[in-house]
Amino acid sequence: MNPQKIRNVVGNYIFILPAALLFFTFSLYPFAKVFQLSITNWDGISPEMNYVGLANFKDLLFDNPVFWLSMRNAFFVTLLALVVQNLLALFLALICDREIKGGNVYRVIFYLPPVLSGIVVGLIWNWIYDGSYGLLNHFLTFIGLGDLARAWLSDSKTALISVAVIHMWKGFGWGFVILLAGLQSIPRELYEAARVDGANAWVVFRSITAPLMIPVFILVSILTILGTMQIFDIIIATTGGGPGYHTEVPITRIVSTMIGNSKFGYACAMGVVFGLILLAISMVQIRVSKMMRQV
């Protein structure tokens, strides 16, 4: 290799060095460290870490039903968010995509919930869901449905759905903003041409909007899945994972194992397994999106 070529290669590596260093320091090293801790029984305090092999993983995979219950709860909320939250976001984005009066005001209003802290949102909804003095029960009684009134967050039948509603209320604004940006990137001429050809609103949506929005739908659904599976702050502010284990999710289990039970090593194993599950979901989704684009 001649000196010029070496200079070029070294020069190229120097350019990527800052990014590579940041990636190594803040992504690769922490992940490697978490994996290293996951095969120990470290308590988070002691300088000593005893190697336990794959014992944490074995226990987690085969003898920890609560963790898998928490995973099921997170999947349930995610499914609701994927369907209800994103449909609502799409519906509102479609409305705001038209030239409607006060469109910018609506955009700001819809984007308000996502910028609020999860804890604040949780406290607001605690008040709405309160069994004795809650706004929801008051409203239900007012419209003659007082029989449905209950302590929404303390009832095993409604606790998880109630938490999911809070999460969707807080999260739909993100999807709305991204979907609206996607809608606005579609050339208007396509719509005009379709209308000239006599296409109705449904045909326009099915034949123009939906196909061109597929990459945006994929992005929104990946963000929804990753964001919802990691739901935590709203649960801490509302139910603490209760009643019983009805609103436990993986992150609440990881935190209580790490801080409450001082099983840092075991909590890291939970983190590794949970991370791998999220990675697998994302990979599947990316693969599906590629297939859909080819179709």
Added chain:
Amino acid sequence: MSDREEAFDTLAKRYTEETGVPVKFELYAPSEAYAQRVKASAQTNTLPDVFGVLGEKRDFASFINSGYVSELTPDLVANEPGKTTGTWESVLFEKALNVNRFTEGNEYNVKPGVYGIPLDVMTIQMVYNKSLYEKAGLDPNVPPATWEEFMEHGRILKTKGIPGFVSGFGEIWMIDAFASNFAMNLMGQDKVFDTYRGKVAYTDPDWVRVLSLFKEMTENGLFVDGTVTMVNKTAEQTFANGRAAYAFNGSWCINVYKGMNPGLNYGAMLPPKVASTNPMLIWGGAGSSFVVNAKSTRREAAVKFLRWLTDAPQQSYLAEQTVNLPSNKNSLKQIPPVLAQFADDMENTTHPNVYPVHESPVVSEAFDKGIQSILIGEKTPEAVAAEVQKAKEKESRK
């Protein structure tokens, strides 16, 4: 702790003026954030000269065994500087000191001794609303002493439309504290400890009875709606606003209620006795404690500061400003009347930190979550007892 920031800053300033030694308090909220911060500081060797250890006794033991906490026994038994009598230990409440004490043969293999200085003293017990008692036609000066009376008073309150009991049962340690009061009363300390040792099963009738008490309270409509997942701050608001006749809370609640409703007319009471064979033991002892960093180069200065902080004038000032029970016995004469009611129950206190044996947190969680399931009518006491025993057996095999 962050509600005491102003008082701490005043004391720090006063100490610097008196001695020339600069002192800075750093307070964190919520407590979980502080616990994580201290653990992270330990890993990076950046612990301050004086700090607090939050969590259970095993965490405290781990800090000591890892060489982060200095033993304070020699300082506690030494005479006051320049005097031949009066040790530091003698002015502090023994029960509060015991929370920071490790005895011979302790399960964590910590060298016997005292490792922390209590800054204040607390009890966790019940309070009742005297105005609501009057409204229900009950004697406001006679709270229920037995379980039967408690149920009877609850029924009377309910007929008058007055909500009964509230607590932060969404924070499951509060369920643990409440249940353990009844367990200690019903079966005595030894049987409770034998359960932790694995010699008595959770399916024992006494444990099932403890769990059944929660079912009884639920069936009698004693709980305020939503108590099962309520955070303690909301429970405190509920009681302070007169929306519950009873609350289970710590003595810190006096300051909280004072802020929320200065006119609240309430009194302290022990949880009602279920049996007369054993005393009703409530959780109590040291509220907040400070430890000295074993690796600090200013150990002696840190100990001197703690000694000053627990002297009567400073303790009286803290009691007055923060409405917490002082850890110095000599400051007890100057506390408000309602605080004195909590202080009167100090002799009935025990604390998990003074237990000779401890339950696995996994089992405790199964027990507390099981009680939540009873409260929502999802499981029977027998079913919960069987599940907790299963968790216990699984933990014992490890």
